[in-house]
Amino acid sequence: xxxxxxxxxxxxxxxxxxxxxxxxxxxxxxxxxxxxxxxxxxxxxxxxxxxxxxxxxxxxxxxxxxxxxxxxxxxxxxxxxxxxxxxxxxxxxxxxxxxxxxxxxxxxxxxxxxxxxxxxxxxxxxxxxxxxxxxxxxxxxxxxxxxxxxxxxxxxxxxxxxxxxxxxxxxxxxxxxxxxxxxxxxxxxxxxxxxxxxxxxxxxxxxxxxxxxxxxxxxxxxxxxxxxxxxxxxxxxx
Amino acid sequence: xxxxxxxxxxxxxxxxxxxxxxxxxxxxxxxxxxxxxxxxxxxxxxxxxxxxxxxxxxxxxxxxxxxxxxxxxxxxxxxxxxxxxxxxxxxxxxxxxxxxxxxxxxxxxxxxxxxxxxxxxxxxxxxxxxxxxxxxxxxxxxxxxxxxxxxxxxxxxxxxxxxxxxxxxxxxxxxxxxxxxxxxxxxxxxxxxxxxxxxxxxxxxxxxxxxxxxxxxxxxxxxxxxxxxxxxxxxxxxxxxxxxxxxxxxxxxxxxxxxxxxxxxxxxxxxxxxxxxxxxxxxxxxxxxxxxxxxxxxxxxxxxxxxxxxxxxxxxxxxxxxxxxxxxxxxxxxxxxxxxxxxxxxxxxxxxxxxxxxxxxxxxxxxxxxxxxxxxxxxxxxxxxxxxxxxxxx
Numbered sequence: 001x002x003x004x005x006x007x008x009x010x011x012x013x014x015x016x017x018x019x020x021x022x023x024x025x026x027x028x029x030x031x032x033x034x035x036x037x038x039x040x041x042x043x044x045x046x047x048x049x050x051x052x053x054x055x056x057x058x059x060x061x062x063x064x065x066x067x068x069x070x071x072x073x074x075x076x077x078x079x080x081x082x083x084x085x086x087x088x089x090x091x092x093x094x095x096x097x098x099x100x101x102x103x104x105x106x107x108x109x110x111x112x113x114x115x116x117x118x119x120x121x122x123x124x125x126x127x128x129x130x131x132x133x134x135x136x137x138x139x140x141x142x143x144x145x146x147x148x149x150x151x152x153x154x155x156x157x158x159x160x161x162x163x164x165x166x167x168x169x170x171x172x173x174x175x176x177x178x179x180x181x182x183x184x185x186x187x188x189x190x191x192x193x194x195x196x197x198x199x200x201x202x203x204x205x206x207x208x209x210x211x212x213x214x215x216x217x218x219x220x221x222x223x224x225x226x227x228x229x230x231x232x233x234x235x236x237x238x
Numbered sequence: 239x240x241x242x243x244x245x246x247x248x249x250x251x252x253x254x255x256x257x258x259x260x261x262x263x264x265x266x267x268x269x270x271x272x273x274x275x276x277x278x279x280x281x282x283x284x285x286x287x288x289x290x291x292x293x294x295x296x297x298x299x300x301x302x303x304x305x306x307x308x309x310x311x312x313x314x315x316x317x318x319x320x321x322x323x324x325x326x327x328x329x330x331x332x333x334x335x336x337x338x339x340x341x342x343x344x345x346x347x348x349x350x351x352x353x354x355x356x357x358x359x360x361x362x363x364x365x366x367x368x369x370x371x372x373x374x375x376x377x378x379x380x381x382x383x384x385x386x387x388x389x390x391x392x393x394x395x396x397x398x399x400x401x402x403x404x405x406x407x408x409x410x411x412x413x414x415x416x417x418x419x420x421x422x423x424x425x426x427x428x429x430x431x432x433x434x435x436x437x438x439x440x441x442x443x444x445x446x447x448x449x450x451x452x453x454x455x456x457x458x459x460x461x462x463x464x465x466x467x468x469x470x471x472x473x474x475x476x477x478x479x480x481x482x483x484x485x486x487x488x489x490x491x492x493x494x495x496x497x498x499x500x501x502x503x504x505x506x507x508x509x510x511x512x513x514x515x516x517x518x519x520x521x522x523x524x525x526x527x528x529x530x531x532x533x534x535x536x537x538x539x540x541x542x543x544x545x546x547x548x549x550x551x552x553x554x555x556x557x558x559x560x561x562x563x564x565x566x567x568x569x570x571x572x573x574x575x576x577x578x579x580x581x582x583x584x585x586x587x588x589x590x591x592x593x594x595x596x597x598x599x600x601x602x603x604x605x606x607x608x609x610x611x612x613x614x615x616x617x618x619x620x621x622x623x624x625x626x627x628x629x630x631x632x
Contacts, residue, residue, distance in 0.1 A: 089534025136261035175366035
């Protein structure tokens with residue numbers, strides 16, 4: 001299974017973020033997901049909210065984040081995760097071009113459902129950027145089919161109802177959701193939201209192709225834990 | 239001008255839509271379908287009409303403010319007395335409608351956001367009446383400045399969650415309510431309190447608030463034999479204004495004016511005049527004007543009135559602005575306070591600070607209009623909740 005570590009871009013500040021990116025890349029990631037900090041992240045729990053606020057207070061912008069990525073090459077592909085408004089402010093075409101320059105080849109937009117995605121999908125396809133869609137346990141069969149048809153690269157399966165953040169166990173019904181999703185998926189499936197330890201990851205073997213771990217890593221950074229060690233443990237469970 | 243908005247995807251021209259995490263999409267589809275049913279269901283409409291008449295006390299009066307008119311010496315000013323509706327503001331019109339809708343959806347739990355506390359009180363009231371569990375999210379700064387409404391919500395059996403994140407005002411209360419909804423969407427209906435949020439909320443809230451404008455139209459025709467020349471309402475998210483404006487959209491001669499919160503002046507960073515100063519973006523599920531920085535981060539706002547202290551605005555207002563059908567001005571904190579005092583002294587009516595913005599606009603316009611012209615002000619709420627703020631400023 002692929003490990004997709006998530007880091008909030010520019011958290012806690014630009015230099016330390018670049019260092020963390022390097023650490024995570026060395027420790028066994030298969031793909032890197034970088035969050036674009038936003039003032040009003042409605043899909044995120046307290047941990048990512050806090051990291052976003054800290055990054056913004058330290059002056060993080062989408063532009064500075066792309067510069068950091070350009071200056072910090074990694075062996076793994078990188079995808080950005082964002083809310084729509086900072087992307088609109090930057091300008092979609094300008095963003096997609098800058099992402100290519102920064103070797104960020106995928107884009108997840110948390111508040112862009114399939115209904116609103118026509119223009120973005122056309123532009124991203126033309127720019128050679130994967131637009132990655134989220135699927136949720138509440139998505140109807142028709143919605144899952146549309147998500148599967150539109151997503152590029154992989155499908156981001158939201159493991160549970162709720163925001164991002166460390167949880168005790170995996171959600172009830174996750175296995176059945178993933179099998180419904182698998183039945184329509186034409187790409188790999190990565191599971192995120194609430195995935196925080198080796199036990200969660202092992203339980204997902206055979207059901208998903210990748211796991212996204214975010215809040216656990218942000219908490220580790222906050223607590224001064226050895227980030228490389230945390231990621232290595234997660235990678236071993238994959 | 240066509241009034242058949244929004245379209246099937248929830249757009250008012252280029253504004254609106256449905257920009258939310260996938261988890262919520264099915265619930266919005268269900269809500270749109272359920273609303274479509276109740277709109278045509280005579281039993282539902284009769285239930286709502288009966289509650290509005292017997293419980294809310296509708297129709298609310300259209301009152302001729304004779305002394306105020308005489309003092310200002312120009313157009314005659316009428317007040318649409320939403321402050322006399324049960325719970326003291328127009329918010330109850332929507333809360334009752336959506337609480338009935340919650341029952342239709344088979345859900346037992348309701349969440350709401352509130353700024354000034356009026357929508358929280360109205361929703362807590364509707365939930366008490368219909369036996370629904372109610373959780374209200376309120377920014378901790380607003381909890382402090384609208385303490386009386388927090389006490390009312392407590393008494394009505396609602397749980398008030400103090401939101402400490404961000405600017406600790408209405409925007410952050412909406413963020414937190416949306417997070418709750420994402421986690422509990424299968425059991426919970428989110429009673430959005432203004433004409434904001436993802437489709438179908440701006441349409442549903444508008445439809446439930448249109449009773450304001452429909453009554454006003456009939457009352458003016460019955461009393462004066464003609465429509466008003468000017469209609470004025472305050473705009474935060476914009477629910478009382480849309481409710482007042484919408485029934486007049488096809489009456490091209492009726493001038494519609496929305497009044498935003500100018501705070502300490504729109505050349506400071508301390509205001510909430512979104513339509514006057516903002517740029518188009520996406521927040522809380524819809525495309526509309528926003529107060530944001532160059533990087534698309536939402537900026538802090540200020541208004542003396544908690545209910546107008548919001549960096550967004552309903553998408554239908556954005557459309558009315560761009561199409562030119564309505565115009566949008568602002569009044570400062572000081573102008574609102576002056577208007578509150580003026581109305582209290584001249585008519586014995588203490589308006590909410592939100593509504594005082596609309597009164598202020600009318601006091602500026604009336605002297606410039608002829609004596610046979612008429613202005614209707616939507617007096618969206620009563621000012622009892624604001625006395626501590628007024629005193630503090632005095």
